[in-house]
Amino acid sequence: MKGLNFLICCVAIAALKVSGFVTHAQTLGDALNATNLIWTTSGTGGAQGWGVQSNATHDGVSAAMSGGVTSSERSSILETTVTGPGTLSFWWRGRSPWHSLDFSVNNTKQTNINFSTTSAAWQQQVCYLGTGTHTLQWIYTNGVPTSDRGYLDEVSYSPGSTPSFIILQPRSQSQLAGMNTTFSVLASGTPPLSYRWQFNDVDILGATAASFTVTNVQATNLGVYRVVITNETGSVVSSNASLEFGEIAAWGTNQFGQVSVPIGATSIVAVAAGPSHSLALKADGTVIAWGQNNNGQTSVPEGLTNVVAVGAGIPNLALREDGTVVSWGGGGNMPSGLTNVVAIAAGSGHSLALKSDGTVTAWGGNLFGETNVPAGLTGVVAISAGRNGNSLALRKDGTVIAWGNNGFGLTNVPAGLTNAMVIEAGNTHDVAMKSDGTIVVWGGYYGFDLTNVPPTATNVVEIGAGYQHDLALRADGTIVAWGASSAGAADIPVGLSNVVAIAAGTYHSLALVGGGPRRQTAMVINPSCSAGVFTLPLPSQNGRVYELEYTDSLNDPEWTALPLAAGKGGTLVLTDSTANNAQRFYRVRRW
Numbered sequence: 001m002k003g004l005n006f007l008i009c010c011v012a013i014a015a016l017k018v019s020g021f022v023t024h025a026q027t028l029g030d031a032l033n034a035t036n037l038i039w040t041t042s043g044t045g046g047a048q049g050w051g052v053q054s055n056a057t058h059d060g061v062s063a064a065m066s067g068g069v070t071s072s073e074r075s076s077i078l079e080t081t082v083t084g085p086g087t088l089s090f091w092w093r094g095r096s097p098w099h100s101l102d103f104s105v106n107n108t109k110q111t112n113i114n115f116s117t118t119s120a121a122w123q124q125q126v127c128y129l130g131t132g133t134h135t136l137q138w139i140y141t142n143g144v145p146t147s148d149r150g151y152l153d154e155v156s157y158s159p160g161s162t163p164s165f166i167i168l169q170p171r172s173q174s175q176l177a178g179m180n181t182t183f184s185v186l187a188s189g190t191p192p193l194s195y196r197w198q199f200n201d202v203d204i205l206g207a208t209a210a211s212f213t214v215t216n217v218q219a220t221n222l223g224v225y226r227v228v229i230t231n232e233t234g235s236v237v238s239s240n241a242s243l244e245f246g247e248i249a250a251w252g253t254n255q256f257g258q259v260s261v262p263i264g265a266t267s268i269v270a271v272a273a274g275p276s277h278s279l280a281l282k283a284d285g286t287v288i289a290w291g292q293n294n295n296g297q298t299s300v301p302e303g304l305t306n307v308v309a310v311g312a313g314i315p316n317l318a319l320r321e322d323g324t325v326v327s328w329g330g331g332g333n334m335p336s337g338l339t340n341v342v343a344i345a346a347g348s349g350h351s352l353a354l355k356s357d358g359t360v361t362a363w364g365g366n367l368f369g370e371t372n373v374p375a376g377l378t379g380v381v382a383i384s385a386g387r388n389g390n391s392l393a394l395r396k397d398g399t400v401i402a403w404g405n406n407g408f409g410l411t412n413v414p415a416g417l418t419n420a421m422v423i424e425a426g427n428t429h430d431v432a433m434k435s436d437g438t439i440v441v442w443g444g445y446y447g448f449d450l451t452n453v454p455p456t457a458t459n460v461v462e463i464g465a466g467y468q469h470d471l472a473l474r475a476d477g478t479i480v481a482w483g484a485s486s487a488g489a490a491d492i493p494v495g496l497s498n499v500v501a502i503a504a505g506t507y508h509s510l511a512l513v514g515g516g517p518r519r520q521t522a523m524v525i526n527p528s529c530s531a532g533v534f535t536l537p538l539p540s541q542n543g544r545v546y547e548l549e550y551t552d553s554l555n556d557p558e559w560t561a562l563p564l565a566a567g568k569g570g571t572l573v574l575t576d577s578t579a580n581n582a583q584r585f586y587r588v589r590r591w
Contacts, residue, residue, distance in 0.1 A: 026052045028078070031062040032090075034155040037080045047073035050138075056151050058091040058122045063153035066101070066140035078138040078152065084129035085190045085232075086159040088136070093122045094150045101150035104137045105129070113150075122153070128162055130191040163233040164189035170225060170238055171257055174246025174265040175217045176513055178495055182254075184211035185238055187229045196228040214243065248280060249496055252489035252508030258291030259508050269569045270542040271512045273464070273505030274312030275348060275387060277329075280512075281310045281542055283569060287318060297329030308568045309543045312505070313346025313385065315364075317353075321568060325353055332364030342566040343545050347385030347425070352393075354383045354545070356563040360393055370404030377401060381545055381564065381591040386410070386425030387467070387506065394423045394591065396547075396561070400432055408443045421591060426450075426465030427506070433463045439472055448484050456480050464504030471509055473502045479511060501543075525571065527586075534579035538588065540567035547589045548574040552581055559587065 029035035031052040041049030048067025057063040067076035082088070094101045094113045102112040103125065111125065140150035168186035175181040187193055187210070197207035200223045204212065214221050224240045247268045250259035256276045265288065270281040277291030277298050285306045289298035297316055304318060304326055311317040315330030323340045332351055338361060343354040350364035350371050358379050362371035368389035380401075382394035389405035398419040402411040408428040417440055422433040429443030429450045437459045441451040448468050457472040457480045464471035469483030469490040477498045481490040487507035500514040525537040540546060544567035549559040562576060567590075574588065 045074035058153040066150040069142035161190040170241035172242040253487040256292035272312035273503035311346030345385040348387040368405035384425040424465035466504035534576040540572035542569040
């Protein structure tokens with residue numbers, strides 16, 4: 001940020017305190033515990049200014065409260081002026097959906113509380129101001145008319161400089177050759193701050209911002225990066241961040257590091273994208289995770305091995321080779337004794353598991369009935385849990401069953417949808433891929449017509465549903481994306497090819513790159529029949545579901561299905577222990 005270089009250094013939350021009304025007259029300075037500052041207040045569009053009250057306080061005595069706003073009024077403003085350098089601290093809170101409380105310095109907004117996404121608990125902000133005179137404003141604005149307010153308490157300003165310090169260190173990352181990688185640091189202290197990036201201990205010419213992008217990564221760019229941060233009181237050096245080659249491309253918003261793929265991202269067989277975090281499954285059955293960790297979603301359980309599939313959500317899920325499920329990173333008590341699972345689906349607050357007999361088990365939050373599996377639902381071969389209380393199941397006959405939240409028409413499966421092979425539940429829309437490689441979308445989002453599938457989305461083999469964007473992987477290893485690209489989640493990196501798997505998060509996307517486009521047919525490996533047992537080994541893909549079927553006559557249109565099996569990434573052995581007939585024909589189906 002130019003000029004002021006204002007930085008937020010910490011956020012804390014404390015419980016709401018409520019006390020009786022103030023029994024004597026107080027000024028705004030008294031209520032804010034800052035009588036050393038001169039306070040003024042005003043309103044625009046007829047709104048009232050801020051006042052003193054004692055019903056909602058942080059210190060248990062009194063606090064400032066904004067004036068009311070209505071649909072015809074715009075803002076209630078509280079203002080003071082300080083001389084820097086110095087450190088400012090204050091507590092604030094809000095409550096009403098669609099209203100916002102902003103903090104500005106010299107008419108530039110620095111941070112805010114958006115009440116539609118933030119709880120009403122008190123929060124502390126600590127920030128650093130540089131040399132000069134600074135006008136500070138707390139501005140309460142409206143989205144819809146309500147009687148709610150914004151609150152401010154315990155404002156403190158201490159003159160003097162603070163040495164630069166690092167809040168978030170640069171992350172070590174892996175990247176595909178030819179792609180771009182950005183290293184960034186979050187630092188604070190008295191501004192202005194200056195930055196000097198280094199590669200293998202040597203200064204990088206022109207790399208003087210809080211972030212540095214390595215373009216077109218090649219072998220010569222692999223090594224160790226760090227940054228030196230300096231202000232008027234001295235310098236601090238970041239920790240080292242390594243760059244190495246990997247197999248995952250990630251793009252979109254990176255607020256929580258969800259697209260900063262960590263080192264060690266090699267021998268990857270599957271990827272999954274959650275709301276603001278990512279998972280990758282390695283060939284050795286272990287899991288790596290990165291991104292937001294507010295619920296422990298990137299804290300992979302110690303000793304988690306033998307994993308054959310992963311689901312990224314709140315909570316995360318991992319399917320182990322023995323048909324059991326491991327859950328972490330959020331609430332929701334998994335049913336005891338859950339076994340024989342062949343597929344998993346992680347939503348935001350609820351989870352689904354597909355068992356080998358084609359039935360579905362659901363658990364977690366049930367605000368919209370998302371865990372109320374429809375009675376009699378059988379013959380299921382694939383499942384998907386959305387991020388808005390929506391659930392999907394794909395039946396063997398190619399039909400789709402939806403239940404849970406019907407906002408935006410999520411459960412209104414299009415009439416005539418048949419021959420579906422893959423399903424994906426998004427946030428406010430759902431997606432299905434048909435056996436002919438075409439896409440069907442239903443639902444939507446404000447102003448975004450995700451049902452308008454691009455004509456290039458043909459020969460599709462895999463799909464991904466995000467918040468406001470969708471992905472389709474074509475048989476040739478290229479990706480087609482559509483929907484909102486304001487966060488970059490739908491902006492496919494230039495030159496990305498040879499993709500074998502994709503995943504769509506809320507505002508980010510993942511692609512797993514292999515040696516070439518994914519094989520769409522499986523070679524049978526030495527089938528055999530002995531002592532009435534037919535054995536069919538074949539290569540399998542993690543996250544896919546397989547079924548061995550048989551018939552005693554090719555003139556019989558009905559095939560007998562054996563229990564579903566989970567793809568394990570290596571050789572999957574399918575068996576029929578009833579092969580006693582002189583003649584029997586077999587086929588394998590995969591979803």
